[in-house]
Amino acid sequence: MPADGKGSGRLQLAEWLSSPKNPLTARVMVNRIWQHHFGEGLVRSPNNFGKQGRPPTHPELLDYLADRFVADGWSVKAMHKMILLSRSYQLSSVEDAVDRALDPNNEDLWRYDRRRLDAEAIRDSLLAVSGTLDRTMPGSHPFPPTNTWNFTQHAPFQAVYETKHRSVYLMTQRQCRQPYLALFDGADANASTAERSTTTVPTQALFFLNDPFVHDQANKFAARILAATADDGARIGLAHRIAYGRPATLDETHAAEAYLRKYVQGLKEAGVSAEKQAAPAWASYARVLFAANEFIYID
């Protein structure tokens, strides 16, 4: 970039970034969008397209997408649509021993790589299925009035604000990591996070077992199912459709009915009165559906 000494250089930077002679910007962006849907980008080093980065697995496809991205007026939405309508995206994650032996890292996209939902999607899904997700535009966080601010390094701002809105609206600050996002590998706001790790640790399981947030969503999910119909079989089917987007199999329905009977029996033994048994039994079943791998892994 020429340094002519006039102005701040921002215009020149913008022109260089968006110049038709510089294919890198569009490539980097479409790669990010691709990675968002597939777990891995066409370039598997999303923050490094240089000599030390990894070469694209599909260079022609990357350039095709980059060209289309520019031609569509840099529309992220149009790029999402094109990728989601592709055959590769719509492939199942079914295993194949021959393909696996040929391409163990699935760089040729012979299947869809099963993925765990990210932290935000897990929380959003729980809110959505329980019917408590607030889809309206959120206002600002309940920050204290500025004239009361006395924050110093000795008394820093450390609030965590809850919200029923999508997790993208959770407040983020550098000094105090949002505890839920930290638990499920959310980005550390201190570092540019091109790719998140996906760790599986027991404290995440404890969250599904005992966290008040999960129990709250399970209670609301149960109330939703109980209110919808009086037939247990139909309720189980509805619970599967809401939580997993598919009907329950016959085996699953039988197993769930048996489970609910046993749970009610357990509640009776714990001294819970008859009219108070349905809600906790269904809430327990809801927690099973939420905690199961099927809920947080996409095939």
Next chain:
Amino acid sequence: MNDPQSCCTRREAMKFAFGGAGSLLAAGLLHEMCAADEARGASADPLAPKAPHFPAKAKRVIFLFHTGGVSHVDSFDPKPKLFADHGKTVTIDEWQGKPGKYNRYLKKPQWDFKPRGKSGIEVSSLFPHMGDCVDDLCVIRSLQSDHTNHYEATLMMHTGSITFARPSIGAWMSYGLGTVNRNLPSFLVLAPAVPYAGDQTWGTDFLPGCHQGTRVVPGPTPIADLARRTASAGLQDLEREMLQQCNQEHLDHRAGDAGLTARVRSFETAYGMQKEAPEAFDLAKESDATLQLYGLQRGANTGFAWQCLVARRMAERGVRFIELIDVGSSNNWDAHADMLAHAPLAKNVDQAIAGLITDLKQRGMLDDTLVVWCTEFGRTPYNEQADAKGREHHHWAFSGWLAGGGVKRGLAYGSTDEYGIHVAENPVHVHDFHATILHLMGLDHEKLTYRHAGRDFRLTDVSGRVVKEILA
């Protein structure tokens, strides 16, 4: 270390490559390969125990951090001339980060020094109990940091960086060595309040999230979500069986997916934690003698003595890195107004720390546990005003100590000038301190790397010298 970019583990790949129909390898051999794989640390489980780079005595670290800046000239660094020259002026070439020449008044320490133990290492009366066990310590009187502010210096002592937050030393340790007890976190932080720089001090930054420190707030519920919420334990067992059944059915159609099986296992571990973790924090079975050693009242579940005793119990149970922070970012060792503010803070920690050292020693655990005592910086031996009662921040020279596995005992290493202003000999920069701690745990600070943003990062960045002189 293992390549974070590979999407399937070697174990998984081998199972599909060799374990399918018409397997070319005998099952036994396959098993052997997988086992060797795990020994090198390429397991699907990022917290599985990994062999160190070289054999080491220390198997775990107890890291004691004192927030605010403990005065070195009032504790571990005796300066007779500072007593003698009280009120005289010195010229210094920088004042609290501001360059220039300044005349400042020397201020004598408010605690007397005496030779302690067989080694005769001088410790002040600020820490009488730590003085009692000085023969077990390796006191370092020549620590150096890079910044005069709390935030940056606290970040540096924990992450090696004064600018951007980087992975904490505990996170590096968890990443490098994994952990042996999966019913407890690998990196535990016992902290009643948050220090300067917040939870960045035990963060993972670019390392996988599972290596982040789990903060325990002393009190009745030390770890979140540990208590069951179902009406009875039997009901939770029922729920667990049902979950197991659903996951098994799901797994039957998706055989060989290490991620799914790892998550099923994580629920088993979580149930283990529900049972084991409360027991680990329960001090009811500790003897009166032990409680007295730490200066802990029976039934108490707060205070630094509680933190120290819990640290020993966590060490016994295989937690890899246990950090204890005494106080938060206010009412701490930052004694600008009056040095006597050090007295109650010292009283809070002194007997408990000595108790910890003695207890570890009695149980034979001091040989394979490394105890680290530190703060973010020292305090100025001089002041702007002749009658000032406090001291300012001083990162040019300060004191800390190491004790236990692999460290020389009863040694005072490094020294400062006659007033404790600059390091006179054998400087130990924070990077050197970190390199030495990693070395004592069997990790080469130049080899413990993680590829991020196009380069390999280290705890010690591009610096660090292992202080071989203090190795036993």
